[in-house]
Amino acid sequence: MYDGGKIIVGLVIGLCLLLSPFFYNAGKAAKEPHPALTAKAKAAKKCVADTAYMRSNHMHLLDDWRQTVVRDNERYMKTADGKVYYKSLQVTCLNCHSNKTKFCDQCHNYLDVKPYCWDCHLVPKENK
Amino acid sequence: MGVDRRQFLKIAGLSALAGLGAKSAFELLAPGKVEAALPLMEGKRWAMVVDMRRMTEGIMKKCSEACDDVHNIPNWGNPKVEIKWIWEEEFKHAFPDQENEYAADEVEHKDFLLLCNHCSNPPCCRVCPTGATWQREDGIVMMDWHRCIGCRFCMAGCPYGSRSFNWFDPRKAPKKLNPDFPTNPEFPTRSKGVVEKCTFCDARLAKGQLPACVEAANKIKKDILIFGDLADHESNVRQALRKHFTIRRKPELGTSPNVYYII
Amino acid sequence: MLDRVIKGGPKYWGWLIFLAFMMTIGFIVYLYQFKVGLGVTGMSRDVSWGLYISQFTYLVGIAAGGVMVALPCYLHDYKAFGRITVLGEFMAIAAVLMCLIFIMVDLGYLPRIVNVIFYPHPKSILFWDMIVLNVYLLLNILIGWNVLAAERKGIHYQKWVKVLIYISIPWAFSIHTVTAFLYAGLPGRHFWLTAIMAPRFLASAFCSGPALLLIICLIVRKVSKFDPGEKQMRTLSGIIAYAFILNIFFFLMEVFTAFYSQIPGHMHSLVYLFAGLDGYGKLVPWMWAFAVASVVALVLLIVPATRRKEDTLLVACIAVIIATWIDKGLGLVIGGFIPDPFDKVFEYWPTTPEILIALGVWATGFFVLTVLFKMAVSLKEEVGA
Numbered sequence: 001m002y003d004g005g006k007i008i009v010g011l012v013i014g015l016c017l018l019l020s021p022f023f024y025n026a027g028k029a030a031k032e033p034h035p036a037l038t039a040k041a042k043a044a045k046k047c048v049a050d051t052a053y054m055r056s057n058h059m060h061l062l063d064d065w066r067q068t069v070v071r072d073n074e075r076y077m078k079t080a081d082g083k084v085y086y087k088s089l090q091v092t093c094l095n096c097h098s099n100k101t102k103f104c105d106q107c108h109n110y111l112d113v114k115p116y117c118w119d120c121h122l123v124p125k126e127n128k
Numbered sequence: 129m130g131v132d133r134r135q136f137l138k139i140a141g142l143s144a145l146a147g148l149g150a151k152s153a154f155e156l157l158a159p160g161k162v163e164a165a166l167p168l169m170e171g172k173r174w175a176m177v178v179d180m181r182r183m184t185e186g187i188m189k190k191c192s193e194a195c196d197d198v199h200n201i202p203n204w205g206n207p208k209v210e211i212k213w214i215w216e217e218e219f220k221h222a223f224p225d226q227e228n229e230y231a232a233d234e235v236e237h238k239d240f241l242l243l244c245n246h247c248s249n250p251p252c253c254r255v256c257p258t259g260a261t262w263q264r265e266d267g268i269v270m271m272d273w274h275r276c277i278g279c280r281f282c283m284a285g286c287p288y289g290s291r292s293f294n295w296f297d298p299r300k301a302p303k304k305l306n307p308d309f310p311t312n313p314e315f316p317t318r319s320k321g322v323v324e325k326c327t328f329c330d331a332r333l334a335k336g337q338l339p340a341c342v343e344a345a346n347k348i349k350k351d352i353l354i355f356g357d358l359a360d361h362e363s364n365v366r367q368a369l370r371k372h373f374t375i376r377r378k379p380e381l382g383t384s385p386n387v388y389y390i391i
Numbered sequence: 392m393l394d395r396v397i398k399g400g401p402k403y404w405g406w407l408i409f410l411a412f413m414m415t416i417g418f419i420v421y422l423y424q425f426k427v428g429l430g431v432t433g434m435s436r437d438v439s440w441g442l443y444i445s446q447f448t449y450l451v452g453i454a455a456g457g458v459m460v461a462l463p464c465y466l467h468d469y470k471a472f473g474r475i476t477v478l479g480e481f482m483a484i485a486a487v488l489m490c491l492i493f494i495m496v497d498l499g500y501l502p503r504i505v506n507v508i509f510y511p512h513p514k515s516i517l518f519w520d521m522i523v524l525n526v527y528l529l530l531n532i533l534i535g536w537n538v539l540a541a542e543r544k545g546i547h548y549q550k551w552v553k554v555l556i557y558i559s560i561p562w563a564f565s566i567h568t569v570t571a572f573l574y575a576g577l578p579g580r581h582f583w584l585t586a587i588m589a590p591r592f593l594a595s596a597f598c599s600g601p602a603l604l605l606i607i608c609l610i611v612r613k614v615s616k617f618d619p620g621e622k623q624m625r626t627l628s629g630i631i632a633y634a635f636i637l638n639i640f641f642f643l644m645e646v647f648t649a650f651y652s653q654i655p656g657h658m659h660s661l662v663y664l665f666a667g668l669d670g671y672g673k674l675v676p677w678m679w680a681f682a683v684a685s686v687v688a689l690v691l692l693i694v695p696a697t698r699r700k701e702d703t704l705l706v707a708c709i710a711v712i713i714a715t716w717i718d719k720g721l722g723l724v725i726g727g728f729i730p731d732p733f734d735k736v737f738e739y740w741p742t743t744p745e746i747l748i749a750l751g752v753w754a755t756g757f758f759v760l761t762v763l764f765k766m767a768v769s770l771k772e773e774v775g776a
Binding site for chain 2 (some may be wrong): 073075090128
Binding site (some may be wrong): 205208209211217220221222224225227251254255256257258259273275276277278279280281284285286287288289292293294295297318319320321322323361378381382383386 | 427428430434435436437439440493496497499500501503504506507509510512514515521573576577578579580583615618656720727728731732733734735737767
């Protein structure tokens with residue numbers, strides 16, 4: 001091909017740049033996240049939904065909550081086993097899971113997810 | 129592989145349908161909602177009657193403080209960027225259309241308690257492009273701080289100056305003026321870039337509590353702020369309106385404000 | 392066609408580099424505003440719209456003004472204007488682009504701008520403004536590009552372009568009417584609550600847009616081999632004259648209604664603007680400058696001798712731009728908020744970051760304008776227009 005040498009050199013440089021993050025982090029696997037439950041959360045045993053569902057869908061649940069609470073004024077929910085919860089991230093969720101850095105942030109930091117909920121919703125003070 | 133084009137398209141189509149349906153199915157199987165599990169304040173047209181005959185500076189101050197406390201409203205100490213949901217203005221500023229060089233002593237130098245009027249015909253809701261502010265079925269003009277884009281059209285539309293904008297991040301308000309911020313850990317702060325105003329304490333109403341200002345004021349003098357349902361013929365507000373002459377701010381604009389002042 | 396853009400002399404590149412520099416400064420300062428909040432501007436709880444929205448309002452007028460070239464050409468067969476319709480359309484593109492950017496920099500929560508599309512609220516005039524502005528931008532891009540491409544190939548543009556042209560003419564009227572509706576329907580703002588707001592906007596648009604176009608045409612004639620045409624500029628100057636007379640007439644109508652009726656709500660904003668209120672009068676010198684510029688423009692435009700001479704016509708156009716910019720870009724928006732709903736005065740003045748961001752947006756518009764005009768003029772030079 002024409003200018004074959006230049007092209008191949010360019011391709012190699014490009015590829016190196018593209019793959020550089022992987023080279024940079026080679027051998028340094030991030031630690032698997034282990035969100036820790038507070039004593040209160042452990043004692044409660046049950047959350048608003050089961051763990052598997054919450055793990056993959058808590059963001060959809062919260063989105064549904066903010067829609068139905070703020071816009072439809074439907075502030076309470078009943079789970080399948082008859083328990084009634086007040087739909088609020090700050091008042092209900094963080095009541096049990098008051099350790100944001102050891103719970104919420106564990107997975108969020110691992111996945112580099114930065115939910116903007118915390119811009120407004122207050123987080124209880126944790127004792128480091 | 130033995131799959132011809134027609135079969136492939138059928139499989140692809142069905143998979144797409146299944147994929148689209150899966151999310152809804154998930155939601156159907158998720159925990160259900162419940163209405164009226166706990167006592168809720170039911171109303172069709174919330175309104176407030178302010179008894180200015182017995183109102184004092186002290187009571188008005190307590191109202192503002194209660195509101196600031198419950199809603200984590202920051203004190204910026206600068207009228208340019210201040211945020212106020214309930215505050216005081218002199219009569220001539222609260223009712224500029226009531227030009228009167230010889231106003232009664234009773235009102236001339238008195239401060240009036242002002243807040244969002246939760247109009248029945250609110251221009252702010254008309255102009256909001258996203259529905260971040262809207263009129264609820266119970267008459268409350270609500271705010272959705274998840275949706276507000278901060279265009280401030282509602283601020284231009286409000287004839288009463290009831291709305292404030294978060295020109296900065298409220299959490300960055302000077303610590304000296306806000307030593308206990310946030311004062312209410314159960315209520316969120318707002319972020320910079322959204323408009324806010326009084327919501328007649330919708331969260332408290334849902335729990336069966338009166339708005340914070342009403343509660344604080346009535347602790348000092350009973351029935352100085354009367355909060356009730358205009359749609360209920362026999363409600364406290366309807367009785368008060370039948371018994372006393374009241375005025376509203378700028379009624380000629382057709383907004384139909386729901387904050388009445390007994391003078 | 393775009394390749395004509397990268398072939399230019401040192402003055403051309405110097406101008407683009409200067410504009411790019413201003414754009415960069417504006418962008419960096421915007422990042423600061425994005426991080427800290429709109430509090431870095433001069434806007435306040437009382438004057439909640441300021442420089443950004445006022446510039447947006449002025450530029451919608453400039454964008455609509457391009458129709459004053461298209462209308463006579465396509466609806467009244469005034470073929471002479473056919474030479475410069477593309478220039479009008481390209482100016483409209485740059486102007487609408489600036490409008491959209493000014494709205495974006497004014498938003499408190501810009502990432503949520505898509506909410507206007509996700510949660511449409513047809514009762515809100517902003518919803519319609521978004522639609523009409525974006526469609527107008529698209530129309531002008533499609534029309535301008537295709538007409539120019541046809542000219543380059545020496546053929547007539549295709550029939551479907553004619554359909555778009557016929558749509559774009561009333562559409563230009565609509566963009567500024569809708570923008571006027573943003574203001575004219577608000578019950579609490581008596582300075583804006585006037586039926587004449589949309590007509591006033593249109594009159595102002597139809598003199599400021601063509602005036603800017605004329606100034607740019609004079610520059611084009613100086614720096615290139617393309618001459619927009621003596622006849623064209625003469626007709627354009629006539630349009631500017633009539634539109635400006637109408638604009639001033641409408642303004643004086645407002646003054647009459649306010650001061651003959653003596654209703655405080657109607658008078659107060661004008662008093663603040665032209666005399667000061669409660670001791671506050673930051674805008675007074677500006678508004679009187681508007682008055683002086685208006686008189687200068689009126690005289691130079693009405694007197695045939697000065698209207699026909701190029702140098703006095705240039706002065707007249709500059710005066711028109713100054714007058715309309717002060718009237719719409721400063722007086723209108725700020726005057727609407729002062730006095731506030733409590734009849735108090737809280738003054739507004741743009742801060743340095745605000746001005747730098749605004750200049751950055753203007754620079755962006757002029758960058759696009761320069762690039763598009765370079766392309767159009769180069770192509771017209773080549774076909775020997």
